[in-house]
Amino acid sequence: MIATQTYTQLYQDALLNDVIPFWQKHSLDRQQGGFFTCLDRKEKVYDTDKFIWLQTRQVWTFSMLYNRLGGSPPEQRADWLDVAQHGADFLTKYGRAEDGSWYFSLTREGRTLVQPYNIFSDCFATMAFGQLSVATGNDAYANLAKSTFEQILARRNNPKGRWNKAVSDTRPLKNFALPMILCNLSLEIEHLLDKELVERTIDECIHEVMDVFYDSNLGLIRENVTPDGQFSDSFEGRLLNPGHAIEAMWFIMDLATRRNDVALLEKAVRITLDTLDYAWDTEHGGLFYFMDSQGHPPQQLEWDQKLWWVHIETLITLLKGYQRTGNPDCWAWFERVHAYTWSHFPDSEFGEWYGYLNRQGDVLLPLKGGKWKGCFHIPRGLFQCWQVLKEIESVGIAAKHR
């Protein structure tokens, strides 16, 4: 039995004594509502725009923590619920277009900056109001989550709508992100959905992720495939996003556990380990952000950078894989990724984590939050790792599979 206690304590402390207090203290806009997410190294606000991804994700994080850790009675952490409510008030006032779809960004005051072209705003809004409905028992939030989810399903085949610049007939491609997020979303708001819809959505998502986007010849998950699941020899078709693929594997592991599907668990572990082998930077450590499946130069100039979310999501996946299959490679990789992550991302002087490192592991942008990094991946990851580590301590791991 591997000793996990030091890890457990580390993840718990970072969540409760560093990351959550950081956002609780520095991100609330007391004048205009909502959250500032553009915080520099020393917690100062350097931009006041409000990005719906990050507004909704912070509502989700504080609601989820309240629901899961609020104590008994949960009112002990009423301050967390206040933070979630603070964000929800701003979002319900300014976040949606007339048709109910969620904008991409707003000014500090809540005026629309960018149209609802991005379906992931809607995904994160669904998660946020799903958790908040549990925390508050407020049916209005439940209905908002449910109606947004239904809109996502209706839009899923043409998510960018009229803002799509691609001529879709010429080289039709489907993207991995939506089925991947639906895996997670369907469990997030299971309590609000018809049981049959949940099971059907899960079936479809597992199939899409594990059969369609997973390329069994390549042994990796592709970011874009043709409508019938084939490889497209184009920049989009060759694109690999290892962090995305590995993050999806813990969503799949959660679905596999729910269904008691050992073969699915094992397959998710296999894909995780193969992706790590492929995407680990053997020279400088850390996981690459983007790669090309044929080894050609990718279009993304940031391809070799080391990103916060890639690393924390990988830690979750490895711990779940270890807990649920006992595969010792998961633990070995966990320790390796943990060592890289904790020696590079946390800012020991001013708290919270850097988001963007260059290939060498130096800080590329000294921010704690921006347009894409907010109060989400780090606290969710710390929470997930802490919980899995606690479970490993209390009930052990699955029997070794080999």
Added chain:
Amino acid sequence: MIATQTYTQLYQDALLNDVIPFWQKHSLDRQQGGFFTCLDRKEKVYDTDKFIWLQTRQVWTFSMLYNRLGGSPPEQRADWLDVAQHGADFLTKYGRAEDGSWYFSLTREGRTLVQPYNIFSDCFATMAFGQLSVATGNDAYANLAKSTFEQILARRNNPKGRWNKAVSDTRPLKNFALPMILCNLSLEIEHLLDKELVERTIDECIHEVMDVFYDSNLGLIRENVTPDGQFSDSFEGRLLNPGHAIEAMWFIMDLATRRNDVALLEKAVRITLDTLDYAWDTEHGGLFYFMDSQGHPPQQLEWDQKLWWVHIETLITLLKGYQRTGNPDCWAWFERVHAYTWSHFPDSEFGEWYGYLNRQGDVLLPLKGGKWKGCFHIPRGLFQCWQVLKEIESVGIAAKHR
């Protein structure tokens, strides 16, 4: 008098014996027409998509070289005209939408991939067919250049049209790229335009670039300003693109020379030198790609990378500034930027230049061409530098201004 002969020879040789032969040999698609631009380090085609920016720019480059260096009689380089004609045939067949606007990208066969959302496709098409009309004397090309130019002017206030995701009333901003390119474009196709329109366009462009986008408090050119030319404290408003600003300064210098406007020349030199002071990486050398005018983290993850076009454009500007004002700082900076550029970008083994280096100056993407790098900045820059150096040798530089 500074000895320039070694430089002159170097730029000439690189153009005529390395870069032009590289594209002439490796980029023509003999089966389907047009050019391959995605060429890896060893000249192999790794993607076959055809990007209108790069198709039109290569037509421009070969037409321009034919017009300027074709010899007397120019038919001596009929092979260059053939290359231009090869690209033009593909473009006239597949490049335009029904309304005459130019698409952004096509498949190898010429099917539309991405809609005409990008007005710079039209700008480079205007340049291409303007030069080709001179090379061939074909009125159809002249008319195509002219009608495209008129469409650009008509679209200039809403260049993205229906693909614009920003709600334009909330934070209206105008972008530097279009007035900057119009400076150059109006001279490129001067022979096709009404004299009065040329002068009016030049007046407007000089005013926009030197009074509106140039922020006299900051001492630098901004990439985006409010419609009345003010600073917007937002990611877009704070954005600096030093290479863009410096490239624009040689367009301005050419206009200033044409008008014999010494004050304008001096101002362009001042802005160039101030931008270099601001954007030069004192730690690793080279010019940063993007910066934030308030020193905040920029949104662009590639901000610290060193790009081919930034450096070759800077060399042109510095040589023109030196030639036309005699400012010794221009020459000192030229030697510094030259040394960095020539020791980092050219690939001495397989020819042509790398496009993308990381901050440290190592190759980030080992490509010679891609979605954005083609046969344009390097040959244009080598040609411009060579010509200016020759002129300096034959007629000397302007009297020292101080």
